[in-house]
Amino acid sequence: MADETPNPHPEPPPSDQPTDKDKSAAPVQASFSVVVTESASEVVTEKEESQPQPPPVVESGPPAVVEEAEEEKEEEVPPEPPVAAAEAEAKTSATKEDGVAVGSELPESKQPESLVKLANKEIKALEHRKTVQELKQLVQEAINSNRFTFAQPPQTKQEITPAAPSEPTPRIEENPEKEAQEVAKEAEEVSIWGVPLLKDDRTDVILLKFLQARDFKVKDAFVMISNTLKWRKEFGIDALVDEDLGDEWDKVVFMHGCDRNGHPVCYNAYGEFQNKDVYAKAFEDDEKRSNFLRWRIQFLEKSIRKLDFSPGGISTIFQVNDLKNSPGPGKRELRLATKQALHVLQDNYPEFVAKQVFINVPWWYLAFYTMISPFLTMRTKSKFIFAGPSKSAATLFKYVSPEFVPVQYGGLSVDYCDCNPEFSLSDPVTAVTVKPATKQTVEIIIYEKCILVWELRVVGWEVSYSAEFVPNAEDGYTVVIHKARKKTPTDEPVVSNSFKVAELGKILLTVDNPTSKKKNLLYRFKIKSFLD
Numbered sequence: 001m002a003d004e005t006p007n008p009h010p011e012p013p014p015s016d017q018p019t020d021k022d023k024s025a026a027p028v029q030a031s032f033s034v035v036v037t038e039s040a041s042e043v044v045t046e047k048e049e050s051q052p053q054p055p056p057v058v059e060s061g062p063p064a065v066v067e068e069a070e071e072e073k074e075e076e077v078p079p080e081p082p083v084a085a086a087e088a089e090a091k092t093s094a095t096k097e098d099g100v101a102v103g104s105e106l107p108e109s110k111q112p113e114s115l116v117k118l119a120n121k122e123i124k125a126l127e128h129r130k131t132v133q134e135l136k137q138l139v140q141e142a143i144n145s146n147r148f149t150f151a152q153p154p155q156t157k158q159e160i161t162p163a164a165p166s167e168p169t170p171r172i173e174e175n176p177e178k179e180a181q182e183v184a185k186e187a188e189e190v191s192i193w194g195v196p197l198l199k200d201d202r203t204d205v206i207l208l209k210f211l212q213a214r215d216f217k218v219k220d221a222f223v224m225i226s227n228t229l230k231w232r233k234e235f236g237i238d239a240l241v242d243e244d245l246g247d248e249w250d251k252v253v254f255m256h257g258c259d260r261n262g263h264p265v266c267y268n269a270y271g272e273f274q275n276k277d278v279y280a281k282a283f284e285d286d287e288k289r290s291n292f293l294r295w296r297i298q299f300l301e302k303s304i305r306k307l308d309f310s311p312g313g314i315s316t317i318f319q320v321n322d323l324k325n326s327p328g329p330g331k332r333e334l335r336l337a338t339k340q341a342l343h344v345l346q347d348n349y350p351e352f353v354a355k356q357v358f359i360n361v362p363w364w365y366l367a368f369y370t371m372i373s374p375f376l377t378m379r380t381k382s383k384f385i386f387a388g389p390s391k392s393a394a395t396l397f398k399y400v401s402p403e404f405v406p407v408q409y410g411g412l413s414v415d416y417c418d419c420n421p422e423f424s425l426s427d428p429v430t431a432v433t434v435k436p437a438t439k440q441t442v443e444i445i446i447y448e449k450c451i452l453v454w455e456l457r458v459v460g461w462e463v464s465y466s467a468e469f470v471p472n473a474e475d476g477y478t479v480v481i482h483k484a485r486k487k488t489p490t491d492e493p494v495v496s497n498s499f500k501v502a503e504l505g506k507i508l509l510t511v512d513n514p515t516s517k518k519k520n521l522l523y524r525f526k527i528k529s530f531l532d
Contacts, residue, residue: 035443036432041514128208131216135207138222140198148190148197148229192229194305202309209315212379213350228348237301245295248281253299257404257413257425263318263354265400266303267409271325273334283333293341300345304352316354318399322409324360324389335371342375355399357385359392359409393459393520402429402522407493410459412522422453422496427524434458434511434519442509442523446501453498454525456509461487463519464512467497471505484510500530 142148195202207221210228214220232238252272258264273279282292307315327334358365365386373381387395393410403425405411412429434440444452456465466484471477481499499507513519 033445037441039439041437134218205309209351259318259400262314265318268321273327274325283337289337318354319356321358356383359387360389361386429524432521434513434521436516439512444507451528455496456523457494459520466510468508471503
């Protein structure tokens with residue numbers, strides 16, 4: 001018997017993007033409903049076997065390949081001992097620090113452990129604020145003494161000579177007010193990532209990044225920010241941002257959409273280096289490696305300057321590293337370039353990565369990761385997630401909604417062009433899991449005449465897909481829109497269709513999965529009036 005479950009559409013994944021409900025075409029949107037039906041597949045071509053669930057996010061320790069990882073059991077938490085006396089004490093005690101009540105009355109359902117966690121969290125926050133203020137004071141002193149300008153040494157009195165007897169040289173050293181203005185001018189010129197230091201609360205966010213990178217050791221963080229400002233001056237970062245370095249590597253690194261928490265997503269497609277010409281242009285000799293590094297830093301700088309450094313803003317980037325067809329560890333030039341880039345980025349761009357997701361991870365990468373691991377901090381390694389080829393799309397969908405994932409990585413997002421004019425990043429996608437040896441039918445019930453436009457894909461295909469219109473009238477005829485046909489991995493990744501509904505009825509989109517593997521079905525649709 002079919003398992004029929006109503007599924008109002010669209011039911012978008014968590015996202016900050018507007019949904020169809022928010023749009024002006026609400027009356028048209030209300031003219032349909034959706035039902036998703038699951039039934040047994042008629043043909044089973046492979047032995048059904050249970051599939052392991054994706055492993056949890058890797059937060060620390062050695063890397064784990066999602067494709068090969070096994071499902072981990074949750075640890076059983078032993079029952080807590082009686083805490084009646086502790087609860088009574090927690091209810092009556094109260095200590096206030098900086099306006100935050102610690103130990104105030106808690107609901108009976110909460111254990112004293114939650115109180116301890118709250119207190120520890122607040123204490124840590126206070127300590128962090130204190131270290132930020134200490135670092136800010138050191139930065140202020142350095143700016144006032146011009147230690148962050150890294151310019152040529154100031155001229156002495158002997159070097160300042162008048163151009164002619166009739167044009168006396170201004171005596172700046174005898175004008176305290178003018179000197180104060182010059183100091184203020186120098187302070188304005190000390191900026192990083194387009195943010196002037198000590199001008200507003202964005203400075204706190206920037207200083208916090210350096211503190212986090214140095215385990216909140218104020219002196220070490222100050223040394224790091226000093227070295228970073230010096231490096232930026234020597235490297236000519238501000239001028240580099242405006243240089244025209246070409247677009248030959250635009251397919252290697254590109255920004256596309258955002259993750260479920262609003263972080264912009266940067267894709268690094270290392271498979272592009274499989275092309276010998278592209279590889280040679282980037283890594284053939286020291287000069288070319290230097291040019292590629294300059295291009296990569298320019299790309300990063302431009303991306304960072306679009307972030308929001310205000311407290312509570314989005315100031316980190318979600319990184320996706322595609323290792324499909326990536327050159328192997330035998331490429332000496334690539335190893336040298338990677339090591340050089342790691343030093344530059346880790347020393348001068350602290351805490352800009354929200355998460356590092358590696359997809360299509362090949363077998364040899366773990367050995368390569370072991371080689372570069374000593375150059376990474378534990379905090380950096382804790383952000384790494386690894387997924388093999390068969391788990392890459394599912395892993396991405398955990399962090400990025402399918403409508404924001406590019407088509408080549410399993411989603412439905414086409415990079416801004418005219419090849420898909422019907423849908424955009426603001427159109428949410430519904431994801432459905434098609435179990436092994438089952439059929440999944442999406443019923444879109446239409447209540448008025450309209451034009452229905454939809455697109456659909458199953459990651460990796462190996463399923464059959466069909467579409468038909470069934471009228472409500474008993475004497476009506478079923479219209480086959482898309483005849484049932486098996487889809488292979490080499491077929492077009494996305495199917496797009498439209499149908500003019502001249503009478504009331506329903507559209508049936510059916511996916512038959514005869515394999516022993518779970519499949520990810522993605523679809524979205526729009527209702528358009530005849531006048532559109």
